[in-house]
Amino acid sequence: MKTLFEKIWDAHVVTKVKDGPEVVYIDKHLIHEVTSPQAFSGLEKKGIPVFRPQNTLATADHNVPTLNQHLPIKDPLSKFQVDTLTENCTKYGIKLFGLGHPFQGIVHVIGPELGVTLPGMTIVCGDSHTSTHGAFGAIAFGIGTSEVEQVFATQCILQNKPKTMKIEINGKLAKGVLSKDIILYIISRISSSGGSGYFVEFTGSAIRNLSMEARMTICNMSIEMGARGGLIAPDETTFNYIQGREFAPKDEQFVRAVNYWKSLGSDPGAKFDKTHIFDAGDIEPMITYGTNPGMGIKISGNIPTEALIEDPSEKISFTKSITYMGLQAGECLLGKKVNYIFIGSCTNSRIEDLRLVAQFVKGKKKASHIKALIVPGSKQVQKQAIAEGLDKILSEAGFELRQPGCSACLGMNEDKVPAGEYCISTSNRNFEGRQGPGARTFLASPLTAAASAITGYITDIRTFTD
Amino acid sequence: MQKFTTIESTVVPLPVENIDTDQIIPARFLKATTREGFGNNLFRDWRYDEKGYPKKDFILNNSEYTGSILVSGKNFGCGSSREHAAWAIQDYGFKVVVSSFFADIFKNNALNNGVLPVEISEKFLKEINEQVEKNKQSRLIVNLEQQTLTIKDTGVFQKFDINPYKKICFLNGYDDIDYLLSIKDEITTYEKQSNYLSLLK
Ligand code: SF4
Numbered sequence: 113m114k115t116l117f118e119k120i121w122d123a124h125v126v127t128k129v130k131d132g133p134e135v136v137y138i139d140k141h142l143i144h145e146v147t148s149p150q151a152f153s154g155l156e157k158k159g160i161p162v163f164r165p166q167n168t169l170a171t172a173d174h175n176v177p178t179l180n181q182h183l184p185i186k187d188p189l190s191k192f193q194v195d196t197l198t199e200n201c202t203k204y205g206i207k208l209f210g211l212g213h214p215f216q217g218i219v220h221v222i223g224p225e226l227g228v229t230l231p232g233m234t235i236v237c238g239d240s241h242t243s244t245h246g247a248f249g250a251i252a253f254g255i256g257t258s259e260v261e262q263v264f265a266t267q268c269i270l271q272n273k274p275k276t277m278k279i280e281i282n283g284k285l286a287k288g289v290l291s292k293d294i295i296l297y298i299i300s301r302i303s304s305s306g307g308s309g310y311f312v313e314f315t316g317s318a319i320r321n322l323s324m325e326a327r328m329t330i331c332n333m334s335i336e337m338g339a340r341g342g343l344i345a346p347d348e349t350t351f352n353y354i355q356g357r358e359f360a361p362k363d364e365q366f367v368r369a370v371n372y373w374k375s376l377g378s379d380p381g382a383k384f385d386k387t388h389i390f391d392a393g394d395i396e397p398m399i400t401y402g403t404n405p406g407m408g409i410k411i412s413g414n415i416p417t418e419a420l421i422e423d424p425s426e427k428i429s430f431t432k433s434i435t436y437m438g439l440q441a442g443e444c445l446l447g448k449k450v451n452y453i454f455i456g457s458c459t460n461s462r463i464e465d466l467r468l469v470a471q472f473v474k475g476k477k478k479a480s481h482i483k484a485l486i487v488p489g490s491k492q493v494q495k496q497a498i499a500e501g502l503d504k505i506l507s508e509a510g511f512e513l514r515q516p517g518c519s520a521c522l523g524m525n526e527d528k529v530p531a532g533e534y535c536i537s538t539s540n541r542n543f544e545g546r547q548g549p550g551a552r553t554f555l556a557s558p559l560t561a562a563a564s565a566i567t568g569y570i571t572d573i574r575t576f577t578d
Numbered sequence: 579m580q581k582f583t584t585i586e587s588t589v590v591p592l593p594v595e596n597i598d599t600d601q602i603i604p605a606r607f608l609k610a611t612t613r614e615g616f617g618n619n620l621f622r623d624w625r626y627d628e629k630g631y632p633k634k635d636f637i638l639n640n641s642e643y644t645g646s647i648l649v650s651g652k653n654f655g656c657g658s659s660r661e662h663a664a665w666a667i668q669d670y671g672f673k674v675v676v677s678s679f680f681a682d683i684f685k686n687n688a689l690n691n692g693v694l695p696v697e698i699s700e701k702f703l704k705e706i707n708e709q710v711e712k713n714k715q716s717r718l719i720v721n722l723e724q725q726t727l728t729i730k731d732t733g734v735f736q737k738f739d740i741n742p743y744k745k746i747c748f749l750n751g752y753d754d755i756d757y758l759l760s761i762k763d764e765i766t767t768y769e770k771q772s773n774y775l776s777l778l779k
Binding site for chain 2: 129262522
């Protein structure tokens with residue numbers, strides 16, 4: 113009896129180092145401009161080639177502008193980094209969907225939408241949110257640049273087998289509650305380090321009923337509870353999503369693949385090292401108030417008070433955090449004025465997110481003081497949004513639809529939130545300075561972000577839907 | 579990688595929890611294409627104000643605290659996988675980071691760059707912090723062979739864990755990539771035998 117994770121893991125162990133880690137074979141390696149250059153120069157220094165260039169796919173996303181992508185990148189350092197990626201990919205024979213390519217986009221958005229991400233695979237990328245791909249029933253996790261170099265050189269990395277955790281969410285979600293709220297809720301319950309050392313399988317009826325996009329949002333943020341990655345057993349929803357995508361298996365091969373993928377789910381009675389069970393009915397729209405994603409509350413709730421925190425060092429961190437955010441212990445966030453809204457990132461920038469937002473803001477107007485940025489996850493998402501007329505709806509509501517990239521999620525390009533300003537963001541990290549030096553981030557769902565853009569202050573979406 | 583032997587040093591205490599890699603090295607400094615020079619921007623936004631002047635109350639700007647051992651709060655290195663965080667710590671001159679808990683990816687990145695993450699109990703961490711508060715010149719001794727961390731003044735020590743394979747790598751200055759390259763035949767054999775790879779062919 114094996115878990116989904118164990119089945120995939122065991123099928124990818126090449127050998128085990130005596131008293132040490134296992135050598136894990138990697139099916140798909142995704143790379144981008146920021147964490148790859150030093151790995152390429154490592155190869156160069158050692159004079160070794162890329163072992164299996166066909167197993168690696170590259171895109172430019174972290175450091176690209178979201179306006180005028182047809183023009184040369186203005187920032188010389190960013191330009192050099194993106195150009196270096198292009199040069200390296202040409203030199204080592206790696207497929208690149210660079211700036212301007214119809215398949216360019218955030219690495220964790222394009223893998224799935226192109227049918228590159230498949231169930232049963234091992235997938236790595238020099239980026240912690242590689243966990244996103246776990247939504248397909250793949251073992252996917254982030255690695256450092258030294259490991260990127262190892263994968264280039266040998267298509268393998270050394271890993272200690274993580275423990276397994278099951279998080280089961282049963283029941284029906286209330287109106288206005290999205291998968292983003294589910295994951296923010298889970299992290300708030302088990303903390304930003306509660307998943308450390310584990311690979312998490314998400315199960316339960318609430319998960320089974322989610323679309324692939326919504327599942328990706330959940331797995332995306334499994335790293336935010338410290339887990340190595342998250343995964344969801346593949347099912348009909350998964351197969352339907354994959355079928356017909358650009359690089360997905362076709363015809364006979366697809367049928368054979370589906371047969372195999374169906375065998376991957378955890379066997380009944382398979383043992384997990386740890387299990388958490390939650391009731392979907394307990395989940396409300398969520399928002400974070402602090403500077404790690406575990407500091408989340410129900411949007412209608414209050415920030416905890418110091419008295420509630422027992423551990424003295426946690427108390428110090430808590431105080432440091434809300435001081436940075438300019439908030440008071442015990443405060444309720446509803447009605448707090450915000451000036452920025454960012455809808456984007458590998459957590460919530462897929463077509464489904466844009467549709468939800470467009471549907472909600474249709475015929476409404478954003479508050480005049482709000483700057484609302486919508487950054488699609490990929491060229492394909494952008495194209496689809498335009499084909500469906502979402503761009504018009506959004507711009508009539510005062511939202512700016514940009515070109516694809518990571519953008520204000522990490523503020524490497526011009527898209528930053530100014531110091532001291534509040535931003536409701538659909539991304540995954542609210543760290544100090546994440547969206548720009550001094551920027552203050554509230555993480556929430558796309559619906560909460562959209563509703564707050566309309567009113568101009570932090571708003572409970574349920575006051576609109578009811 | 580350099581060989582790691584015993585290290586004895588004064589410490590820089592930074593008792594903050596959940597220090598994420600965005601704090602260690604903010605994203606706007608990730609535009610480099612080499613591994614060098616990140617130490618200048620280590621803890622950039624805690625260390626310098628908007629105008630680039632050192633913030634007086636930050637520990638790295640306090641000349642009373644120096645040394646090659648950083649002592650930090652729990653869940654050190656969470657967040658982004660950027661190896662630049664490990665490069666910044668190493669480039670600044672730290673050889674050891676002590677905490678009661680390290681985030682997975684950071685731990686790997688540190689180990690791949692000759693920075694030793696030493697994980698100890700909350701209680702011992704507190705003891706170290708108290709000792710350093712008493713005497714800023716207190717020294718810690720890290721003995722990798724014995725896997726011990728000792729407070730020199732008091733002689734109190736605690737054992738720490740390290741994967742036996744990684745220990746050999748550290749003591750001898752080996753990199754993972756050398757090992758992986760040495761088993762390439764096995765990897766090729768695996769590729770020929772893998773059912774999944776043949777399914778997707
Ligand atoms: S969108 Fe944000 S979290 Fe996602 S890959 Fe880009 S920078 Fe990382």
